[in-house]
Amino acid sequence: MKKNFKNTIIYSFLMLALFLPTLQAEEEVDFSRDILPILSNNCFACHGPDEAERKAGLRLDLEEGAFLELKSKQRGIVKGDSSKSAVFQRLITDDPDDRMPPKETGKQLSKKEIALIKKWIDSGAKWGKHWAFVAPKKSSVPKKLPQAQAINEVDLFIQMRLKALGLSQEAEADRATLIRRLTLDLTGLPPTVQEIEKFLNDKSKNAYERVVDRLLASERYGEHMARIWLDAARYADTHGLHLDNERGIWPYRDWVINSFNKNQPFDQFTIEQLAGDLLPNSTVQQKVATGFNRCNVTTGEGGSIDAEYYVRYAVERVETTSTVWLGLTAGCSSCHDHKFDPMTQKDFYQLFSYFYSLTEAAMDRNVLYPPPSIKAPTAEQIAQQEKLNKDLQVAQKNLQSTLISLKYEDPHVGQKLDEIKKQDRVWFDDKLPEGAKPSGNELGNSWKFVDKIGKEKVFSGKNASVRTAAGLSQHFFTDAKNKLVIGKNDSLFAYVYLDPKNPPETVQLQFNAGSWEHRAFWGADKGHAPGRNNHTNLRFGKLPELGKWVRLEVPAEKVGLKPGAQLNGWAFTQYGGTVYWDKAGIVTVAPLSKEQLESLSIWEQYQAKTQYTQVPGPISAILKIQKDKRSKDQTTQLTRYYLEHVNPSTQAKLAQPRQQQETIKKKLSDIQKAIPSTLIMEDRKTPRQAYILERGEYTLKREKVDSKTPDWIAPVVKDQPANRLGLAKWLVQKDHPLTSRVTVNRFWQQLFGTGLVKTSEDFGVQGEHPTHPELLDWLSVNFIETGWDMKRFMKMLVMSATYRQSSIVQKEKLAKDPENRFYARGARFRLDAEVIRDQALRVSGLLVGTIGGKSVKPYQPPNLWKPVGFGGSNTSVFRQDKGDKLYRRSMYTFWKRTSPPPSMSTFDAPDRETCQVRRARTNTPLQALVLMNDVQFVEAARKFAERVMKEGGKTVEERLVFAFRSTLTRNPSAKEQKALLALYNASLKDYQKDKAQAVKLLSVGESPRDPSLNPEELASWTMVTHLILNLSETVTKG
Amino acid sequence: MNLNPLRESELIETRRHFFRKSATGIGTAALASLLNPKLFASPAEPNKPNKKVDTGVVGGLPGLPHFAPKAKRVIYLFMSGAPSQLDMWDYKPQLQKWFDKDLPDSIRNGQRITTMTSGQKRFPIAPSKFKFAQHGANGTWISELLPHTASIIDDISVIKTVNTEAINHDPAITYIQTGSQLPGRPSTGSWVSYGLGSMNNNLPSFVVLHSTVNGGFGGQALYARLWGAGFLSTRYQGVSLRSTGDPVLYLSNPSGLDANMRRRMLDTLGELNDERFKSVGDPEIQSRIAQYEMAYRMQSSVPELTDIKDEPESTYELYGQEAKKPGTFAANCLLARRLAERGVRFTQIFIRQWDQHGNLPNDITRQCKIIDQPSAALIKDLKQRGMLDDTLVIWGGEFGRTVYCQGKLTRQNYGRDHHPRCFTKWMAGGGIKPGVLHGETDDFSYNVTENPVHIHDLNATILHCLGVNHERLTFKHQGRDFRLTDVHGKLVKEVLA
Secondary structure, rough: OOHHHHHHHHHHHHHHHHHOOOOOOOOOOOHHHHHHHHHHHHOOOOOOOOOOHOOOOOOOOHHHHHOOEEEOOOOOOOOOHHHHHHHHHHHOOOOOOOOOOHHOOOOOOOOOHHHHOOOOOOOOOOOOOHHOOOOOOOOOOOOOOOOOOOOHHHHHHHHHHHHHHOOOOEEEEOOOHHHHHHHHHOOOHOOOOOHHHHHHOOOOOOOOHHHHHHHHHHHHHHHHHHHHHHHOOOOEEEEEEOOOEEHHHHHHHHHHHHHHHHOOHOOOOOEEEEEEEEHOOHHHHHHHHHHHOOOOEEEEOOOOOOHHHHHHHHHHHHHHHHHHHOOOOHOOOOOOOOOOOOOHHHHHHHHHOOOEEOOOEEEEEOOOOOOOOEEOOOOOHHHHHHHHHHHHHHHHHHHHHHHHOOOOOOOOOOOOOOOEEEEEEEOOOOOOOOEEEEEEOOOOOOOOOEEEEEEEEOOOOOOOOEEEEEEEEEEEEOOOOOOEEEOOOOEEEEEEOOOOOOOOOOOEEEEEEEOOOOEEEEEEOOOOOOOEEEEEEOOOOOOEEEOOOEEEEEEEHOOOOOOOEEEEEEEEEEEEEEEEEEEEEEEOOOOHHHHHHOHHHHHHHHHHHHOOOOHHHHHHHHHOOOOHHHHHHHHHHHHHHHHHHHEEEEEEEHHHHHHHHHHHHHHHHHHHHHOOEEEEOOOOOOOOOEEEEHHOOOOEEEEEEEEOOOOOOOOOOOOOOOOOHHHHHHOOOOOOOOOHHHHHHHHHHHHHOOOOOOOOOOOOOOOOOOHHHHHHHHHHHHHHHOOOOHHHHHHHHHHHHHEEOOOOOOOOHHHHHHOOOOOOOOEEEEHHHHHHHHHHHHOOOOEOOOOOOOOOOOOOOOOOOOOOOOOOOOOOOOOOEEEEEEOOOOHEOOOOOOOOOOHHHOOOOOOOOOOOOOOOOOHHHHHHHHHHOOOHHHHHHHHHHHHHHHHHOOOHHHHHHHHHHHHHHOOHHHHHHHHHHHHHHHHHHHHOOOHHHHHHHHOOOOOOOOOOOOOOHHHHHHHHHHHHEEEEEEEEOO | OOOOOHHHHHHHHHHHHHHHHHHHHHHHHHHHHOHHHHHHOOOOOOOOOOOOOOOOOEEOOOOOOOOOOOOOOEEEEEEEEOOHHHOOOOHHHHHHOOOOOOOOHHHHHOOOOOOOOOOOOOEEEOOOOOOOOEEEEEEEEEOOOOHHHHOOEEEEEEEEEEOOOOOOOHHHHHHHHHHHOOOOOOOOOHHHHHHOOOOOOOOOOOEEOOEEEEOOOOOOOHHHHHHOOOOOHHHHHOOOOOOOOOOOOOOOOOOOOHHHHHHHHHHHHHHHHHHHHHOOOOOHHHHHHOOOHHHHHHHHHHHHOEEEEEHHHHHHHOOOOOHHOEEEHHHHHHHHHHHOOOOEEEEEEEEEEOOOOOHHHHHHHHHHHHHHHHHHHHHHHHHHHHHHHHHEEEEEOOOOEEEOOOOOOOOOOOOEEOOOOEEEEEEEOOOOOOEEHHHHEEEEOOOEEEEEHHHHHHHHHHHOOOOOOOOOOOEOOOOOOEEOOOEEEEEHHOOOO
């Protein structure tokens, strides 16, 4: 019997992947493993959770439903008696009309499945819950097998299972293989020759562990882990829909890298990404983390309806969050109760409600930072700011001490200042004030100038500005640096000339003193802000006389400009007609002469006469006090102000320290400007009410629902708010059945190619049963118990003997276990797109290791964006970067969602439009073309060849070995060496015949070629390295 | 990069030699895999299709086609931006009396419209300024914009009642191409490649062509997802055949590495990969050897395909002289015929700039001048080569345009907003009954009055012509069986032969 059983097992896993046997299987039928999948696959669509579709009143997803009496008076299932169970009888009846499942479903039960159902019913129809919805218990660890090499618990579980299958594990792989496997797995890069040497020569017992620790401590680890997580987060650099404009959210990407590198526990990692903004006193970085749920695609397409998109975004966020943490496909339930899992539509919209109340707008407006967003300085920027602020303090002290050391004697004590007259001070004539940003109705600079008007001259200087308009139109500037300070009773003036042949209906002057709410007009009330009749827009009379230059003058007070107000902008506005403008400024008191400024007492008198409008408040307060009544401090303060800001001689002496201070301030302001923003989550003050939406239609609102987590997965966590923070805490509670399982399964998948649950995105009833349920449970409990420590967990996996086995594929094992789901050999699979490129960059020496920052645009074939991009999109033209940016790790390549980098997509990188937790691994001719002909790979080959010639030794043989080892860590076999040598020699012969060809090959890519190397030899070495980069082994982890 | 024929035959000989001498029989296996790379499909790939024994067809699912197909291949002429059915196909002469009068509320009936016009105070009717005349055996009314298409009217089947729910370009074109308004699903062409496999081992089975308009690109955006494979394996995604640079990305050898050197490099590569296979036994390696050989063959088969020098002058009389300029819609139609001749399963040509919110009469005239003759030529050409019988050709956009004017209205100039509730497409060739005029709309070309054809119905019908039951071409993803037509789709039997 025992023996028979073993055969059955082998047979069954070969024939029916669904029935992956477990050790406990023995004779017993396990409901969750054996029966539930059959019911779910074949019956639930009509007899499952979806009430609307339910037939005959029979419900098979719930224990209470299965044993009820049906409309037909029969019972669905009678415990212990299949002959009385309608469910079973309908499976075996000959009557084609009665037979289940109905023919039109195209579904059919196999004999084996029918036999299982019978066995299960006859043995008492023991009910159970789907395995993944029951919290994992720490399984007891199997005993060590006598002959097996077991290093940790992982091995014990795996080996126990293999024994039952009559298989055993391979011996540990050789060190060269191990270090390549390990380095690729933990950092996404190959080891360097020095690292290989060091490991091969390390005689210590824990040599392997030392490599593991070194790699886990390397910053490359965080990048690699982050790159994988970013598939799940659907991170990209554009919005994704319609215009697909650039999106600024890379600080989130850098947050992920940093989190992995500092080994943030997974529960915190979860909480911050889902609800960092809701944590008490949340930091900038915690807010940055919430970018996770701002990575979804958004639209700015004209014509879209907001309400529809609010719903779409929230649905997408539930689907993503659900796939990543719950391993459940919630999306189905947006339209109807889930057909297979207990997720009801109500459950879904209660989850939906968590994500339905953001402050974001439905339309992203195609801008870089659709709100809510936050300024997120990089660590480097913060450090620079701190340093500069310190420098600034020093500089200020310098300035102060210089100031204190100044000796001053008033040269004109007692001299009285005459009455001062008002005069015109021109603010701008032929040229706008410094810093002014010209603008107007047309895009860009709207200012047009003429040097004469017909035969008439311009009023002043070389030119006058002009505008012809059909309606309301204007040209203006803002941001003038040299601001125009308004004094008491000052007036503003400008000269205007109206074309008699085409007069306007209105001319208007608008002044910007922080806002534009200071206007004056002449003629009809058709300028900006009509109908106000107050200082924000006041009429100053009829239109000026046509055909001659007229001075317009506006008393500043009348348009709300009080003494001390400072203008930075000015607008010339008209309604229709052709209008010329010239010379504008202010009628104000004449300034003091340089000589007068040398005298504090004269300056004081001047201030009194100009009503103290030209000095800051505290200084004017002191000036208003009678000289002899001022305190000593006040006198000192006043004098210092005067010496520092007014007196020409002392100002000159302060020039140097002041310059120093200005330079630092400039640097600070540059950093401030360079600080990136990033999209974050933020809830509305008043939540938006969620409803169940019939068929998922945004217009079909049904029952009101509020934020709540589904109880059937795990109970609500007490004392937590009903917001995203509560949701996050619910996910990472100790007894949650899914979060830890789903997470450790993804780590397993990363290293072993396939998860213990193959459908890593679906742990629901339709997902695949775990190959090793006890191990999965043990791992997930272990992960929680050890504080969700990701580095520790990864270390445990890579330390195992299971991981370290040789990956050589024995024929017998291949036949028994083609997909290596039972781990009788080491994992072997094609590297991810990014790793393939990064590896080439690394071995060629081109790789630029900078971590983080704005995404880069390395080579891509021409004309990819233009044929698909919307004309107005800021990503319709691809501008390739230069220099270092061509050689950054692939995770930093700018990801345009509607036209992703083809060398990545070709190797199965997901499109990043939706959440993806499992990548396909294809093997196609287009991949061959990328490795053969992509500039990036050809350039890498020729730079690699330079390394081979310079670092690889003297002889051709030495160099061959170097080239081979640099990429594959092992030495070439004699045969391999011979073949490569033949290729080298044949290539050399060709290139020596045609040197121009060699130079051409060596000119591929933008990095310069080393002119000290013989081009024909270098080109021939390039052929060799090019071949090595194309080897199957090179693109495979083995 | 001309291959030296002598050298080439030597190399083939060398390869034969290489395969023959390989002791383990892997050589033979590798050679077989050239004919059928699917034999070595990666086992790590989720839900991979099973291998299929069928001469001439590579890949595809077992049991497909579900029934004898009428069409072996598809050419889809996609008018991106949504052409106006009112000015081309849906003749409403009585609207002349309605000029500048408001669309009756009873017609709009509260249906949602885009926010581009929902703020308009009025919805004034804009009758088409173009003249219509009856053509063909059943007297189909066709606008003067389409004289050449009118000449093939007896060969095509016109559906006036195609409809969708989406009211904007991105969701609408994603919807018609993938069956869902949201990103993430496979496109029609990738479903077809996945289900039916390829009929040519040297070319991709799903090819996408982008057309220039007056020498440039512009108009509504397109998205990789429109020919993407969604959750299917990336091997089924459409491959763009480009008019500038490499026709297929990365096809050309780098400068300084000629075809002979490439052959030598690939021979050594094959040798080393085979060595590796012998020592580690991973069948993926054999598959990779095969993929490299196919890549090598593509390096000659693709340029041969796109090199139209061998076309006689009569071709250009048929398609128009524009067909000589690579990248034009005319050139792409010609290329589509050449692809069809070589067994490419699904070819989709995109032409943009149909989004005429304003200045419609002028812009649609330009567009029709570009597409009319080549579209008709394609039908005629396929017919004269006896290929129309097993090639399905589809013409149309993602939705239609409104009867009411957007912006300023005059008799001579007007614009139209997006209209999802009815629009016109035509189909012809394999599986399609010629000369059918299907469906009727109300007097305002606003609502369907007879025989609505939802875009799911249209897609179901396309698959049907290929011998595929749309309900049975499914892929299990995230625990659910997905299909192109979601849970919808009825065959449009009236247009089926």
